[in-house]
Amino acid sequence: MSFKVGIVFNFLQLPDVLQYPFVINKRNDGVIVKKGLFVYTNSIEGYLIGIIEKIILLNEYFSDALTIKAYNNDSNPNILKGLFPSDDFEYAIAIVRNLGIIQFQKDDKKIIDKISRMTFPASPGKEVYLVDDDLLKDFLGLSPENGLNLGKIKVTDLNAYINMDRLLNKHFAILSISGGGKSYLTSIILEELLSREISLGTPAIILIDVHGEYTYLKNVSPIKDKVKIIDTQYFQISIPQLNPYSFKKYQEQISNVQVRELSNYIKNLKDNDNSKKGYSLNDLISFIEKDTNGNKSTKQALIGWLADLEHLRLFGPQENPKLKNIVDGGQLTIFNLQNEISIRKKQIIVDYICNRLFYLRRKNEIPPFLLIIEEAHQFCPEAAHSKALSKSIIETIAREGRKFMACLCLISQRPKKLSTTALSQANSKMILNIKNPYDLKHLMDSSENITKDYARMISSLAVGEMLLMGSAINYPIFIEIRQRIYKSELEDISLSQVCSKWDKISSN
Ligand SMILES: Nc1ncnc2c1ncn2[C@@H]1O[C@H](COP(=O)(O)OP(=O)(O)OP(=O)(O)O)[C@@H](O)[C@H]1O
Ligand SMILES: [Mg+2]
Known part of the structure; x- marks a missing residue:
């Protein structure tokens, strides 16, 4: 009626x-x-x-x-x-x-x-x-039968069941000020994806967790079997899989002449290496040291650069864990970067993961995936703000990923600092409260849907409210985000509780 x-x-x-x-x-x-x-x-x-x-x-x-x-x-x-x-x-x-x-x-x-x-x-x-x-x-354009339930459409009683195909066929971004609820919303999307029926078909989910905020999902009994956590302290990049230009990417100062030399060394080492175990960075260094023919200063420089890379304690003869084996449909793999301090190291890890995933996906060796990148402005910044060696691959996935069903979710508290190329490829946007006028303007520039009226409404959204716009939905809608089903232990701990606990520990 x-x-x-x-x-x-x-x-x-x-x-x-x-x-x-x-x-x-x-x-x-x-x-x-x-x-x-x-x-x-x-x-x-x-x-x-x-x-x-x-x-x-x-x-x-x-x-x-x-x-x-x-x-x-x-x-x-x-x-x-x-x-x-x-x-x-x-x-x-x-x-x-x-x-x-x-x-x-x-x-x-x-x-x-x-x-x-x-x-x-x-x-x-x-x-x-x-x-x-x-x-x-x-x-x-909602899908009550098998969509992702993110909450209620504002003012109505209708659940916002977002069609998964429409959301993940293209990329999307989650944007707000710090504390606006991006990670909370992300965990709701994860809850929905991980509790989907297998027969409905769900992509593999890979999450770059910069602060270790999502590791609690491993303790939630209904879904814990679908969650793998990889502490990047034990992560190893395979040296034999790196081409000479990756070394230049990770160690910018290597000159082109040196890269050419390096590629000869790598080729010779590969020809001589029949251990099948692969070779480490140290093996490569000793191989260069042993060589008697090459130009001495080039050799010394290369050894210096490679030794510096070895210091990052990130490289080994084999990939560990093997991405091909751990990425699985309907499963979540969390790369926990919480203990990494060096931004360069974090960028190298993210760069490697993105490159490998996209390569494996193009060769159809892993299922379609959703790659969620927290703090995306650190890994894919706009040139005017800073540089990041992981930027190029993230922009490549943003541009070409759709054809291979490789979906990106970029999360950022500073949209202005995020690469415009990447942001403009994010067809759907989940926008929580954004106050900064520069960020709002940047958003308006990167998306013709965001008019002045919307910008005004975005700046007055409360925590727990969002504007969803783009290809996931026929018309922009405001959603009251639902509560989490599975709680993180950290969630309800207040500042004063942590302080009083801290006192007890330090007085013992
Ligand atoms: N829909 C919601 N319902 C209830 N509480 C929420 C909701 N969204 C966010 N919160 C609360 O708001 C606080 C901040 O949320 P969250 O950590 O997700 O912010 P954020 O945008 O990820 O911040 P940052 O940019 O600093 O990472 C948290 O304490 C969270 O519990
Ligand atoms: Mg967050």
């Missing part, structure tokens, strides 16, 4: 194609017309769907400032209210922003035939109705 909520009328140069006003019916059935509700009216093009953007309360008795002043003084406070039935003259109007037109299949008001842009205004005098949940879910 559809609820009639009002009648379209003329007010301040409206209706036009984008907006129309309607007078809200007085009602006593408990339905409250609120900002954010979806409504429709019949227009000549079909069912014109819109969202209530503004509600204005008017009362003719109180519209003239001089009269109010004259009748309102200290001896006679608010005499107007006593003299006239002014309450009865209060009325509310709503301003609706149009979203689109739907046409139904012939004679079937339930099955949508087509959704299109409106090109003609609503007609004054026409009735306005609330859009019911069934229609709304189709109009917005």
Whole structure:
């Protein structure tokens, strides 16, 4: 049943194609017309769907400032209210922003035939109705059967079941100020993906966890078998798998001449190495040391650069763990970078993981994957801000990943510092509160959907609210993010609890 909520009328140069006003019916059935509700009216093009953007309360008795002043003084406070039935003259109007037109299949008001842009205004005098949940879910493109439940669409009672294919077929970004709830939202997406039925098909999930915030998932019994944690302190990059130019990437100062020499050494070492175990960085260094022919200064320089890399304690004869074996559909692999301090080391790790994953995916040796990168601005910064050796591969995945079903999720608290190339490829955006005007402007530049109105709304979002826009959904929607099902032990610990616990430890 559809609820009639009002009648379209003329007010301040409206209706036009984008907006129309309607007078809200007085009602006593408990339905409250609120900002954010979806409504429709019949227009000549079909069912014109819109969202209530503004509600204005008017009362003719109180519209003239001089009269109010004259009748309102200290001896006679608010005499107007006593003299006239002014309450009865209060009325509310709503301003609706149009979203689109739907046409139904012939004679079937339930099955949508087509959704299109409106090109003609609503007609004054026409009735306005609330859009019911069934229609709304189709109009917005939600998938209640097998979508990811991220919360409720704001003001309505409808669960925001986001279609997984639409979200992950292209890349997406989660953006907000620090403490805006990005990691919380990410853990909800993980909960949804990890508890999906196997038969529905779920990609492998790889998460770059910079602060060790997600390791609690390993202790949650219903899903712990699907979670692997890799502490990057034990992570090993395979030296035989690196080509000479990767060495240059990791050790920028190596000159081109030196790289050419290095590639000869690597080739010779490979020809001589029949151990099958692979060779380590130290093996490569001793191989260069033993050589009697090469240019001495080039040799010394190369040995110096390689020894410096060896100091990072990140390289070995084999990849450990073997990415090909640990990445699996429907499973989560967390790379915990919590104990790494050196930003260069973190970037090398991320660069290697991204390169390998994308390579393996292109060769179809691992299933489609979702790669979530926390603090993405550290690994893929905009050139004006800083450099990162992992930037090029992340931009490559952002540009080409879709064709190989390699999806990126970039999380950042400073969108302005994040590479524009990568950010503009993020087709869907989950935007929580962002206050910084530079970040907002950068967002508006990288996405034509974000208008000034949206920018204003983004800056006033509360914790737990987000704007979802882009290819995951037909129209931008505000979502009240649901609560986590599985809690992290850290979640409810307050600052004072940690402080008092700290006291006890230090006094023992
Ligand atoms: N939907 C939500 N419901 C309840 N609490 C939330 C919600 N979202 C976030 N919070 C709370 O807000 C706080 C900050 O959230 P979170 O750690 O996710 O922020 P963040 O955006 O990842 O911050 P940072 O950029 O510093 O990593 C947390 O204590 C979290 O519990
Ligand atoms: Mg976070």
